[in-house]
Amino acid sequence: MTGPRDDGLAEAFRASMPAQPEQACPAPETLWGAARGELSGPELEALASHLRTCAACGEALAVSAELASEAEPRVVSLPPRRIPRIAGAAAGITALAAGLLVFLVQRAPAPPGSGGAEVEASRGEAAGAAAIRSLSTEEQPASGARLQWTPVDRALRYRVQLSTEDLHPVYDRTVEAPALALPLALADLARQRSGGAVLLWQVEALLPDGRTVLSPTFRMRLVPPADAPR
């Protein structure tokens, strides 16, 4: 589980459950509603009360939350991580935003032989950005699309951000491996546009000392299933 250190409290919490929950388990629709923030205060309180006696529903809610986030890919505000522990991350995020803005006005064609088309952008920072190169193909079927990039030595995590060409953010995910399978829900974007959807993506690698390495911005096209090469 990512987030605060809980000193084994989560494990102790799961082990503390009585043999039988104190109330009947909620319907899957209730868990789906909770994961999407659709329950009223009293409904959520009733669910939380049940979760204190039913580990199985905790697991089911966690699965529901994961699927709900896959169902509606959106980039959210920059995550409120405990940035002070990660010196330099704020500068990296600022540069990322600056980079995303720059490629609106300054696009260059893909270098021959490269994977995803690289969009040149001068962002006045990003030392080491050249170290990250795209290893995925520029055009991919909307379902089963996968981004891959060259690993950064000693990187702990990679944050990947995707946006549309007009810089509307559509997906934001942090992974440990230098690859990311894109969610099925992005296929909807490709279906909405004839010829598929062009997306811009960028990777930010987080190093153990808190420094970050930004990739250039890459371009990819998601092709709807009917147009995808078989």
Add this chain to the structure above:
Amino acid sequence: MAAEPQEFEALRRMLERTVRTRCYGLLASARDDLVQSAMLRILERDRREDLARRGASYVFKVAQSVVVDELRRLGRERRLAEGVSKERRSLVDPVSGIQLRQCLGRLEERRRMAVTLHLSGLRIPEVARAARWTEKTAENLIYRGLDDLRALLREGEQ
């Protein structure tokens, strides 16, 4: 027209990843069975309802529903097996368990909600979304709630 095979393959991979990272209580073989059963039920639904036509959001809702059902089915089977062997019960200290839940019950309302959701397996953005808080608020409530919970548990030990 039903969904494309590659879409189901992508869905299967995503379910495998979700079940692997979120279902702590399941053995690897049980996780495989769960995903397999869930996919079969999704395919049945697809034959009846043409899921692709209804959009990705609906597909994920169906996937969530069948995975939750399968998790509960496995849970019932697991409890039956435990009822016979009694092995799990001997691993849990009932006094500590009751104490933990009592301490949790003494937390301030919003911190109790945040900590309950977090200990149940939700990440900070997911807690924020469920409770309709900002991520910063959710993070603060979780951190402070966990600190309070630790303090109450320490008090109980003295």
